[in-house]
Amino acid sequence: MKKVLILMATYNGAKYLDEQIQSLIEQKNVQVDILVRDDGSTDNTIEVLNKWKEQNKLEWYKGKHLNVQFGFYDLMERARTRDVDYLAFCDQDDVWDCDKLVIAINKLEKCNSKPAVYASNTRLVDANLTFLKCEDDNPKTTLGSAFVKNYCTGCTMVFNKQLMKYLKNNLPEYAPMHDWWVNLVCLSIGGVSLYDQKPHMNYRQHGNNVLGAEKNPILKAQNRWSKFRNESYHRDIMAKELANKYSTVMTRETLEVVNVLGDEKRRLINIIKNKCIKTGCLSVDFLFIILVIFKKI
Numbered sequence: 001m002k003k004v005l006i007l008m009a010t011y012n013g014a015k016y017l018d019e020q021i022q023s024l025i026e027q028k029n030v031q032v033d034i035l036v037r038d039d040g041s042t043d044n045t046i047e048v049l050n051k052w053k054e055q056n057k058l059e060w061y062k063g064k065h066l067n068v069q070f071g072f073y074d075l076m077e078r079a080r081t082r083d084v085d086y087l088a089f090c091d092q093d094d095v096w097d098c099d100k101l102v103i104a105i106n107k108l109e110k111c112n113s114k115p116a117v118y119a120s121n122t123r124l125v126d127a128n129l130t131f132l133k134c135e136d137d138n139p140k141t142t143l144g145s146a147f148v149k150n151y152c153t154g155c156t157m158v159f160n161k162q163l164m165k166y167l168k169n170n171l172p173e174y175a176p177m178h179d180w181w182v183n184l185v186c187l188s189i190g191g192v193s194l195y196d197q198k199p200h201m202n203y204r205q206h207g208n209n210v211l212g213a214e215k216n217p218i219l220k221a222q223n224r225w226s227k228f229r230n231e232s233y234h235r236d237i238m239a240k241e242l243a244n245k246y247s248t249v250m251t252r253e254t255l256e257v258v259n260v261l262g263d264e265k266r267r268l269i270n271i272i273k274n275k276c277i278k279t280g281c282l283s284v285d286f287l288f289i290i291l292v293i294f295k296k297i
Contacts, residue, residue, distance in 0.1 A: 009071035013092035014044035034058035072178035104158035115163035115191030119152035122203035144276035154179035
């Protein structure tokens with residue numbers, strides 16, 4: 001039975017935390033360890049964590065109040081010496097299907113011990129777990145596509161120990177979102193990035209702004225543009241970090257993609273010429289070119 005270390009970051013998440021943890025414990029056909037980093041919660045999150053700790057269901061520790069990506073990088077630092085087959089990221093307010101991990105592992109096992117990461121679609125639900133929708137995504141799982149738009153949602157991600165060997169000593173100085181960085185590293189070193197169109201978890205949406213935007217087409221479009229723009233900045237810095245840390249194991253084609261994004265002077269013309277730096281979705285690729293023109297990448 002494969003051993004999976006689940007990395008969870010919490011912050012004032014007591015309301016839904018029990019449901020999330022219960023769904024982790026109920027994972028079938030895998031051995032699960034849970035490591036939680038609390039980000040300075042002021043609600044009852046600590047009480048919830050201690051309850052599960054007393055039952056020997058998880059370990060947790062308290063860290064400084066940081067942005068979410070720094071919390072997960074800290075968890076990855078703590079996980080460096082753990083003897084596990086796979087690692088998985090986890091939010092504090094979702095509910096996983098009982099076969100979420102074993103489905104990911106079965107797909108990753110086919111990668112022949114190459115560095116590999118798995119991500120999937122999500123089943124969007126409201127605060128009461130009432131189904132809202134599933135996204136209709138089928139992304140190109142290439143480095144160029146991943147640079148244009150991050151297609152990996154962190155709470156769906158599982159990656160193997162072979163990838164962790166590359167990650168653990170090379171955490172980024174500039175910190176993009178942890179899910180984006182892990183996938184970019186995997187693709188940069190010639191690893192395998194898997195995307196499962198079928199969802200295996202309830203991705204809870206709570207807050208009036210989220211649900212309201214989904215009902216209003218104008219707000220929905222504005223939110224999508226805002227999200228795309230916000231996740232799009234500093235690709236040049238990420239590209240330079242990837243080159244600095246992993247250039248010795250990159251192929252010539254991979255290094256060319258990374259160098260194009262890191263070259264500010266000739267970036268626009270080289271991106272237009274390079275067929276690899278595209279998602280295959282005309283609207284997304286057009287928005288990306290607009291961001292490049294206005295130097296917002």
